Amino acid sequence: MNIYFVRHGQTDENNNKYYYGKMDVCLNEKGLDQAEKAAIFLNHIRFDEVYISERKRTAETANIILGNNSKKFNVDKRINEINFGKFEGKSYENIKKLYPEEYDRWCSDWKNESPPGGESYVEFYSRIHGFMDDILKLNRENILIVTHGGVIRSVYSYILDENLDFFWKFASKNGDVTLVKYEYHNLYIDSITHVGI
Template sequence: MNIYFLRHGQTSENTKSVYYGSLDVNLNEKGIQQIKKAAKFFKNIKIDKVYISDRKRTFQTASIIIGNKKDIPIIVDNRLNETNFGDFEGKNYDELVKLYPEECKKWIEDWKTFRPVNGETFIEMYTRTSGFMDDIKNSKDENILVVTHSGVIRAALCYVMDANMDLFWKFGCINGDRVTIKYEYENFYIDSITHCD
């Protein structure tokens, strides 16, 4: 089985370098062009099923990839949502340090288990991503497209590497990046990581 993880195209929030996961924003023009470029790779691949988060940016990305192939099911799975940064959403790091100095200190000291006000921890995001990966093992499909977010893709790579969250920051993941993970003989492995640009 081939599992193609694709990070959604660029949004205006990406250009501002702000933290956002739960903010529901559209692709910008560059993001649309990134995904049109990514779609060329999938042109000759028969995608059996598409999984997306419940954010507009992943639905828009998936729609560009599959085009007019209306027979491909798109399944919304909120386990694929980006980390919810709670009250940190929409703010850059400099703003956060000014507004939440104590919280930022705790975040630096223990980034895995720190919870922003009204948000979630990275461990919680990793746990739901792991649950998705556990379930996908049972799929009978040959080619699955998963359109999601940077944090979820990094978490999936950690899962494949049996590294929990320890390797989370060792992977780059820009908008439009594609990661191919294969599942064969009851084993996940990373086949390729491809940058969009």
């Protein structure tokens, strides 16, 4: 099985380096271009299943990738980006100023602490874990999953013996295409391609 992960194209919030996950925003001009480049990169593949998160930015990216070959998407809330709670839509500098104690607690125990009104990384990872367990049960040749940077980096942790510290060992740029293969009960990262730069 070939599982293609695509991080959605850039948004203004990405460009401004805001913390955001639950916010439902659209792609900006560069993000649309990144999705077009991903579409060109993937245009030779026939996808048996397509999964997206609940956010508009993944639907926009998936629609561009599939073009005239659009099919019904499986919308799965488990692959939504992490919910940053009251940190949503704010820069690092603003968060430090508005929520200094909460931010320090979150940074000191990033796995278990959560932003005010948000979710912890452990809670977030639990969603991804369940999603991946279900994907591996499918009998499909090619699956497309259009989702978010935090989700994709969590998938890498899932592959690498569920070591959550690997979350910080990979980048995930807007428009990136990652091919994960599942063969003979072995799951591995085959390639990570920066197509949207």
